[in-house]
Amino acid sequence: xxxxxxxxxxxxxxxxxxxxxxxxxxxxxxxxxxxxxxxxxxxxxxxxxxxxxxxxxxxxxxxxxxxxxxxxxxxxxxxxxxxxxxxxxxxxxxxxxxxxxxxxxxxxxxxxxxxxxxxxxxxxx
Amino acid sequence: xxxxxxxxxxxxxxxxxxxxxxxxxxxxxxxxxxxxxxxxxxxxxxxxxxxxxxxxxxxxxxxxxxxxxxxxxxxxxxxxxxxxxxxxxxxxxxxxxxxxxxxxxxxxxxxxxxxxxxxxxxxxxxx
Numbered sequence: 721x722x723x724x725x726x727x728x729x730x731x732x733x734x735x736x737x738x739x740x741x742x743x744x745x746x747x748x749x750x751x752x753x754x755x756x757x758x759x760x761x762x763x764x765x766x767x768x769x770x771x772x773x774x775x776x777x778x779x780x781x782x783x784x785x786x787x788x789x790x791x792x793x794x795x796x797x798x799x800x801x802x803x804x805x806x807x808x809x810x811x812x813x814x815x816x817x818x819x820x821x822x823x824x825x826x827x828x829x830x831x832x833x834x835x836x837x838x839x840x841x842x843x844x845x
Numbered sequence: 846x847x848x849x850x851x852x853x854x855x856x857x858x859x860x861x862x863x864x865x866x867x868x869x870x871x872x873x874x875x876x877x878x879x880x881x882x883x884x885x886x887x888x889x890x891x892x893x894x895x896x897x898x899x900x901x902x903x904x905x906x907x908x909x910x911x912x913x914x915x916x917x918x919x920x921x922x923x924x925x926x927x928x929x930x931x932x933x934x935x936x937x938x939x940x941x942x943x944x945x946x947x948x949x950x951x952x953x954x955x956x957x958x959x960x961x962x963x964x965x966x967x968x969x970x971x972x
Contacts, residue, residue, distance in 0.1 A: 747937060750930050757927060760886075761920075765968045770904045772897040779893060792887065799880040806877060835887035838894035 742801060749798035756791040779842045792835045800828035864951045872929045875922035882919040920965050924958040 763784075768774050778784055803824050811817040860866070892903040906912050932950050935941045941950055 747934065750934065754927065754931070757923065761923075761965065765965065765972070770908065772893065772900040775893055775900075779890075788890070792890070795883045795886070799876075799883045802873075802876045803880055806873060831884060831887045835890045838887075838890045841894045842890075 742804075746798065746801045749794045749801070752790070752794045753798060756787065756794060759787060760791055776842060779839060782843075785839060785843045788839055789836050792832055792839070796828045796832040800824050865947055868929060868951050868954065872926060872933075875926045878922050879919070879926055882923065885919070917962070917966065921958065921962045924961040924965075925954065928954040928957045928961075 763778070767778055779788065804821050807817060807820045807824065811820050889903065892900045907916060932941070932954055935950075941947065
């Protein structure tokens with residue numbers, strides 16, 4: 721067995737066949753989630769979250785709408801990328817691995833889209 | 846796929862747990878747990894859109910002792926994953942990879958995540 725990889729596999733793509741795309745997306749969303757996550761915690765701590773009217777009013781400010789959509793999108797993208805790696809490491813038969821990854825990705829898109837539609841409904845109603 | 850015969854790594858219980866390895870697996874565990882927290886944020890937004898009656902039901906659930914415990918664990922996991930994630934970003938930049946520094950930053954991550962969780966609890970209860 722030769723330890724040298726064929727040049728075509730090494731150049732740009734690597735063993736995963738997708739280059740650094742996954743790795744880079746994970747870091748990019750991580751960096752975005754530092755300010756977005758802290759903003760969200762401070763916002764929730766700064767108001768009476770048990771009061772529906774207060775929370776609804778907060779979600780009607782244009783800046784909140786933009787930041788909460790960015791938070792939901794970055795958070796779910798970051799989460800599904802991370803869960804994908806965990807599945808790749810621990811789920812063994814190939815078809816089960818692929819089935820789990822597809823399920824997680826579909827779930828992330830479904831839940832994320834539902835949350836964003838909810839935010840837009842609150843803001844525009 | 847055909848198995849390639851070769852040396853295998855010993856099983857996990859052979860290794861003595863170290864701060865670096867424990868923090869590493871904790872980063873993964875908190876990440877999986879926080880994915881559930883992400884679903885909770887989305888459900889929270891759906892409940893707000895669904896109106897005051899549905900929202901009050903969620904608030905009652907989260908304001909119970911089991912609910913508060915879950916929120917506390919989410920806060921602790923979030924701050925750990927945040928601080929340790931920043932530690933990882935420094936490593937990605939090629940900084941702080943010396944053994945002594947990884948231990949120092951590891952203890953700093955633990956201290957910071959406990960302090961931030963305590964501050965958040967204090968703010969949630971008294972501020």
